[in-house]
Amino acid sequence: MRMFAKYLIMCAVAFVATGCVSMRKYDSARAEILSLTNTLEARDAALAKLQERYNDLDGVAKQRADRNITLEEEVAKLAKDTARMGRERRALVAQYQKMLEDGSVEASRMLEELSRNQAALEERSARIAELEQTIEARDKALNDIRRQVEQALLGFDGKGLTISRRDGKVYVSMADKLLFRSGSFDIDPEGAKAVRQLAEVLANNADIEIMVEGHTDNVPYRGTGQLRDNLDLSVKRATTVTRLLLENSKINPLRVVSAGRGEYMPLDEADTSEARAKNRRTEIILTPRLDKLLELTK
Numbered sequence: 001m002r003m004f005a006k007y008l009i010m011c012a013v014a015f016v017a018t019g020c021v022s023m024r025k026y027d028s029a030r031a032e033i034l035s036l037t038n039t040l041e042a043r044d045a046a047l048a049k050l051q052e053r054y055n056d057l058d059g060v061a062k063q064r065a066d067r068n069i070t071l072e073e074e075v076a077k078l079a080k081d082t083a084r085m086g087r088e089r090r091a092l093v094a095q096y097q098k099m100l101e102d103g104s105v106e107a108s109r110m111l112e113e114l115s116r117n118q119a120a121l122e123e124r125s126a127r128i129a130e131l132e133q134t135i136e137a138r139d140k141a142l143n144d145i146r147r148q149v150e151q152a153l154l155g156f157d158g159k160g161l162t163i164s165r166r167d168g169k170v171y172v173s174m175a176d177k178l179l180f181r182s183g184s185f186d187i188d189p190e191g192a193k194a195v196r197q198l199a200e201v202l203a204n205n206a207d208i209e210i211m212v213e214g215h216t217d218n219v220p221y222r223g224t225g226q227l228r229d230n231l232d233l234s235v236k237r238a239t240t241v242t243r244l245l246l247e248n249s250k251i252n253p254l255r256v257v258s259a260g261r262g263e264y265m266p267l268d269e270a271d272t273s274e275a276r277a278k279n280r281r282t283e284i285i286l287t288p289r290l291d292k293l294l295e296l297t298k
Contacts (some may be wrong), residue, residue: 035088075131082125089118138168141288145201145208146170149286152201156194169287172198174241176280183223185236187244195244198284203250210245210256211285214238217276218263235260241282 092114142165149172150163160175176182179191187195202208214234221230238258246253268275 072135075128075135078124078128079132082121082128085121089114089121138288141207142168142170145205145286145288148201148205149198152197153194159190161194169285172284172286174282174284175277176282177277179241179282180237183221183233185227185233185240187240192244195241196247199245199248199251202245202255202286203248206252206255207289208255209287209289210251211287212238212242212245212256212258213265213283213285214241214258214260215265215279215281215283216263217279218266219276229262231260231262233260234262237282241284245284 146163146165149170153161153163153172156178160178162171162173164171164173174191174194178194179187181188202210214237216230216234218230221227221233223233227233227236235258238260242256242258245251245256263279266275266279267281268278
């Protein structure tokens, strides 16, 4: 920066000595300065929008599964635009150097404006780099927790348990044949064993948030007593699994959220027995805490 300041002073002296460049060149250079400034302001707006989009990650993570633009795509776009802006800045510097040769008293002021814009550009580049590092940390956390869960539940392969990663989360999906009898929310001993083994993993990963979702098929609930419909049944099943997880005293209850989805989020909408069996499930959704990301977007 000191060298750049000396350079500007030399430029100003040269301008005073050599006079003014043509108005056409001046107007053209000023137009490009305004264009760069507008682009930087657009980057500000993009970063602000990114903050708004992700400042509620802990509470409404499910909603962002429906968004078409992922966080990785947003950061990649910002990085690409920043690189383009850097190229534009270099082109402007070359133009101003040419103006120095022609001798413009306005070029010094415009170079100072360009310097301020360049500082803003470098700040945004640094923030993008931090976001990318946070995304890498999140991905590592997801891969680690998935590997641990797979190892802990290895004995339940082929028994109605699947583990997958999507939308920045790890999904542990347990079919009803593993957990519950038809129309019941009393958990099967084999299913309870799987939940307790999963709880051991979660107890050792305190930075993982947990959501337990109950899902049913679209066959109307025919039971009696305290349950009215499939929604009630899904809530009770999610609560049953949550209580079983919380038997492990190392799991903070504030980390766990229970939700009943009823028949409204099917995996397969076909009207077949196979589809209905697939839809009857309890999902334990694991999400790394993104406090660092929220801090950066602020």
